[in-house]
Amino acid sequence: MSLFNVYPLFDITPIFAKDVFVYDKNNTKYLDLYGGHAVISIGHSHPTYISSITNQLQKIGFYSNSVQNPLQEKLAQKLIQLSNCKNYELFLCNSGAEANENALKLASFHTQKKGVLAFKNSFHGRTSAAVAATDNAKIIAPINAQQKVNFIELGDLEAAENILKQGNTCAVIIECIQGVGGLDESTTLFYQGLEILCKKYNSLLIADEVQAGFGRTGDFFSFQKHLITPDIISMAKGMGNGFPIGGILIHPKIKASYGLLGTTFGGNHLACSASLAVLNIIEKEQLMQHVTKISEYFLAEAKKLPKLKNTKGRGLMLGLEFDFPVAELRKKLIYKHHIFTGSAANPNVLRILPPLTITKQHIKQLFEALKKEIHE
Incomplete structure (x- = not known):
């Protein structure tokens, strides 16, 4: 039996990883500046993380959400403590797409509306409503296209109000820094204005922090820079x-009822142990403060780079925008310099999403490789 061929693959087979490095079957060492789509937050194979999951597995790895699981409560408390999102309630699931799916469903239940307002170049997942709210026609099947979604330009408050005042929109879903779209973001004035409009027209504001959350921007969540309070x-x-x-934090104005949301695997014992380890390491190693320092160094080094049009993003959710497509440059970084980076919907943007444990030495290695390739 063969695999369903939906992924274009680089000819690399990782078999071992440690902190910011990945090693392939030939023992070639790669610097990971992409973290598997921003997934690796505390570094590969962190000993505390491994110990937490191993110890939990030796006790109980899974049981359904029909019984008490104190680890969920513990995770909720730690999450509220570090994020400072007081009074929110936590629902756990398995992925970003599932998180956004539940967020949109909950918004529709709460408002009794079915329309969604999203933004051009957005990406929210590949499942039913989440993919319909994603600005990429290639991955939206006819069954998904039944969803009523309006797309507007990021930053256009007038267009947002024109749609919201029609009274059919259950939710506005937004990435405060667009990930796959290419690291675009708008102004604090826009995000605060959007929050006001949502309250005025009885729509819920969903902050999609799937990629930007858990300290990647230097704040726990990227929306916190703008002093707004999302509903989900x-x-x-x-x-x-x-x-x-995955999970959603839910504002207390949204009331729970039995059966409103549900999941088989979400919030299982191993998942909670993994996430608790991540939070404890972020706190103990002061990774959010570290992100801010490394980001400042990155931005300073970027200014020295030739042919760079723009630097985008915040913290360690960054994009280098050139005046040429970066596909070939990415291949040279991988195969010649052994550095993983990412692409974006904008073909000229090189995405940098490293583990939060990255150091100046690693950033320097990237820029030395970039200067050499651009010069050649």
């Missing part, structure tokens, strides 16, 4: 450092 916050990638886990 979705999260996933860096939450488990590779263990499948």
